Amino acid sequence: MTQPSSILVVDDDPVNLSIISHHLTNYDFNVYIAQEGLEALTRAELLLPDLILLDIMLPDLTGFEVCQRLKSNVQTRDIPVIFMTASNAFEDRITGFTLGAIDYLIKPIHSEELKVRISTHINLATMRRELIEHKLELEQKVALRTAELSNSYELLKTEINERQIAEEKLAMSVQEFKTLAESLPDPIARYDRQRKKTYTNRPNLHIQGIDEPDKAHCYRLITPSVEEFAARLQWVIDNGISDEILTELLDPQANTVNHNVYFIPEFDDNGLVKSVLSISHDITGIKRMEAMLLKSELEFRTLAENSPEIILRYDLNCRHVYLNPAFERETSIPLDYLWNSPPNQHWDRLMPSQDYIAKLKRIMTTGQSDKIILEWRGQDNTQKTHKLHAVAERNEDNQIIGVLVIGHNITELKATERRLEESRTQLRALTAKREEAREEERKRIAREIHDELGQLLNVLRLNLTTLDFRFGDANQDLRNTAQKMLTTLDRAILMVRSLATRLRPAVLNTGIVSALDWLVQEFTDSTGISCQLHTKLSELKLNEDKAMLIFRIVQESLTNVLKHAYAQRVDVYLSLNNSTIVVSISDNGIGIKAEQLEKHNAFGILG
Template sequence: MKSTNKHNGQIVIVDDQAINLRLLSEILSEEGYKVRSTIDGEQALVSIGLCRPDLILLDIKMPGIDGYEVCRRLKATPEVRDIPVIFISALNTSEDRLKGFELGGVDFISKPFQRQEVVSRIHTHITLYQTQRELTVQKADLEDRVRERTAELLDANQALKGAQRIASLGNWEWNFATDQVSWSDEMYRILNQDPQRTVPGNNAYIDSTHPEDQNRLRQTIVESRDNLQPFSIEHRILQIDGSIRYLHTLGEIVVDKSHQATHMCGTIQDITEQRQTQEKLEQANTVFESTAEGIIITDAKQHIISVNPAFSEITGFKRHEAIGQNLDFRHSIQHKPSFYQTINQALLKEGLWRGEMWNTCKDKTVNPELVAITAIRNPQGELTNYIMVLSDISSLKKSEEQLEYLAHHDPLTDLANRLLLNDRLEHGIATAARQNNSLALLFIDLDRFKDINDSFGHTFGDSILKLVASRLKNELRTTDTVARLGGDEFIILAENIQDQSEIITLSQKILSIFIEPFAPNNNEIFVGASIGISVYPDDGDCAATLIRNADTAMYQAKNAGRNTFRFYTSELTAAATDRLQMETALRRAITNNELSLHFQPIVDPSSGKTEHLEALLRWHNKELGNVTPDRFIPLAEATSLIIPIGEWVLRNACQEMQKLLQLGYPLNKVSVNISSLQIQRCDLPKLVAEILQETGLNPHHLDLEITESVLMDEPEKVLLALNQIRSLGVTLTIDDFGTGYSSLSYLKRFPINTVKIDQSFVRDIPHDPNDEAIARAIIALAQSLQLGIVAEGVETDAQRSFLIKENCERAQGFYYSRPLPPERLIDYLDAKQKTENEIQPCTQQ
């Protein structure tokens, strides 16, 4: 029958017979014991050392070491020798039992096992062992407590004295029956009395009190005794050296069983430091609450624990909104993270940082503040707090900015004055020298402005000057500076000048603002201007020289008839005059019918067939003669004349292509070059669609050529325009590929059909292996991307052979034909039809 009582404890069974192990384990487990078992004595020693059981059942006869040896080793080990060992054995002789008891065993259980015997014996020995172990622990604990209490009692008096000394606290007792008063040692020190000379008593105590407090102290003690009530009083003592200290005295009545007062006892404590600290705290709190500067107190982790009213007034954050926030909750994007890192490093190293900081207020504004942050450490050197003091300096900043602005700007026109101009000019010269660039200085003087002042008065003249300043600012780049030197003299500083054409264009823009009349107070008047130009570094390397030379050039412009410009250097002036003449002629080129188109065949190098043409613009002026494209195309770009000229080219190219197709010539496409300005400043897709409809040309016969630089400028806008053009059926070619900002991403992103190899990579084939490698790579790239490929600048048969070998689709160049006017193009096409399969070099010019 199984027992219903469950026992606690852990038992290790050691027996080399598995059946015995299983039987004992089942019996003991059913009784609630935790059981571990092993068949080997060595393993048993390891297991017992690890689990420290409450009892061990040990078989005597086992292979290896027997049960006696296991028991002997256990009893030799201090950690486990107290664990009871019960031997289990079929042997039952008195010799065996005696040996087991001598080795430390506590009992024997005979085999075969009787369940009740096993359970009873084991329960008895485990209970005895657990009780003994608990008594041992209690005894050791009691001994420890006795030792501790003894030590406490021995040290109590010394500890009390030490505690009183630390707390500046003394105790006293007044026996009413004997009228004797006793003091603790600390009382003598507090009252500054000599224990060898002073007899404790009320008189000695009261006599040491400040004269102004003696009556109050004496009355308090008397009332306490009469009313049997405790008392508490603060008073002063006057020491021999005349110094004053503050004491806090407590007293209490002691009564006997009959409720008669027998004693009065109490304490006195020197509270001078606390009183002084309290006064300082009250003063600091008054300052904290009433100061105009904002104050923030944080803990060691910079979490805000207190702010004063001024902080809320300055920032808009109320006290409860700031407390708990980290000190960085007002940081602004005005400062980089490195700025705040520098502050923290200074606080860690020096404990203090002062400076200006832009912080965010509750209304999201960012205000400048003068800030001082101090790190607070305790006597042990541990960081405990941070204190930030801040002042709103936004008004001061505005005043400084206004003063700074007034110091550097002309009050009439709001332009830069001479001081600011000199500063920017010197900075511009330094930058230009470092970057190997140029800058230009344009000295502007109004023509006959004195007559305006004399005729209409200075107020009217001032109105003219302000209008001139406004128009000048509207015409300048954001990087340019316009300044008024005084009177009717203005100077423009133009930095990062790449070539002379930019200066000429800027000068023409400035002169153009004087074309329209000025109308202050509804009085229209025409004003002209003369401009003198000096250029760094050619005309000077310092501000004073450049201004002086620009002034000299301005007088040259005056002498040339006014309302014009002149360079300080005569050669530049001549070049500017030539460019101005060319621009004037170019503006009339379309209306004077001076423009024409030539067409250069684009050929299949393998078959010699001409199926493609490129339209090229030509200009002939009766005064200038034939002007090459490399001269007038950049001028057209700089003056935006390329927009109407480009439209003329596109329209005429489509008309000529339509005529050729109607005449039956087997041509596929005509290529027309497009400027970036045509994409940026006009609706090119709309223009292309209108011209195709107007001329009747099928969109599939039109190809537009763009350079890589076009793709760089406003790529999103360019991508939209090119996609719209492609949707019309028009194809697109990248011209001069490899000479600009070549990028495979352009070929992938933009809707390009064909790549044209620039002639600079074809010209030296086959003599330059590098050019061969580049041309070969571009051809392979186009083929891999399934793009068309055209090589331009082909002039020799060796170049043609190379292109055939590399499977280049099309080629163009003087080897096949120079650009031809329409009438000679027809002759060329007729001749090609007769010799369709022959490819002969072109010898005609």
């Protein structure tokens, strides 16, 4: 059922409002009323009626002002407005139509005329609205169709461009293929599904085809047979899978030539094999290198198999890839046990296996060779020693591919070294024993000189003094002789005391620091060379042997300075570094030449 049209009636006269509302209600219109201009504007914006009957004379605004505001509002500008007025002035009608009114009714209004005009204008407005909507719909369809046509055009243009680009690429690809194929030294041929050549490049012209008779000045196929070659080609055509075959040919000079032939299927748009491309690569040089490498490998194995030295090879995973028979002879381990296994699988060396593997990996990482000493117990429980020289093995690209180890049995050499070290140890023990005996002898001699000879000299001096005292006044010659003897005797006593001190300094009983302080002072007094002891130690507790050793080292060093250095100053340094005693002696003398150190008749400071 159609919804009744709505009418907004604007008039300040209640009588007119009542009459017009009554008539319009009888004509099945929904009627809304307003008595002022502002009220009419509010209701029009809120209700959006299908038509407005507007009186010109209103209490707050004129009908013209109300119409002007309605037409300036986006929400109400399309609502038809019919002016109602008692004035029939021409200017008012012109003003109303100018402001956007669609009709003009003169009061009093006839109901039939009112119905017809309202219905007509509502229908016109409805038709106008439908026309606008239809127009908008048509414009949208046209725009959509235009966009579709534009997209189709762009797609068509893109497809044409892509096809042109594809054709250009195809032509370029064909040209590039021909250029590449003609410039390559490798023979290239194309076979159709009947195994007929449809293309061949220049190098391939010199190779006899499978469907061609023998030709002069052509490479002739020796192996495989022509039938087998054709069968392999047919297999690629039937299965669409690439294949390769090794061929042997004879060149026009009857030399053997090796080619590796690759069969590559070519497909049509339906995925079916349409042809097969054959590319031959000359591997004669590679075959010759392989033969030379095999010969070199055989020579290496001949050398390694008969070598008395141990020869091992390890891959990058530190697994044995070669062991020569000498290894089994030296270690009594069967080679089969160690083949393709890491060293720690059968390891009985004294060196931990992880240390040995770490050395191998370091050689692989750095490329630097290394020497390794391996010791183990033989079956007779004797210790065996091998000196291994390990170097990195590289391929033709200079990349490390493993480690080569060559081992020399140095068991006898190590045994000789041990015997020599034992002899040295015994020699040091004998030397220490001899020095101990010499020190004891010095102590004994020093004690005897001090206790016996010294006392005898003192008794003799006392007797000379007594003789001078008793008879010197009466005999002047005797006194003079006695005085000379006393002077000589005093020098002898001093010499005896000095000799006893040198043999066994008594000052050592007070400590090594005091002994060294006395020694440098004695050296300064006796030689005139400035000598000074530098130490922060007040005293150092040492046993008699160690104290005597330090004292003798400093004493001998000062003697050497006096004899050889021609120095004017000597400094002696004594310090304690943790539990190590450090003694340093320096002078400002002439030093010693390197060739003077090579004396074979002296042990130097070591002695």
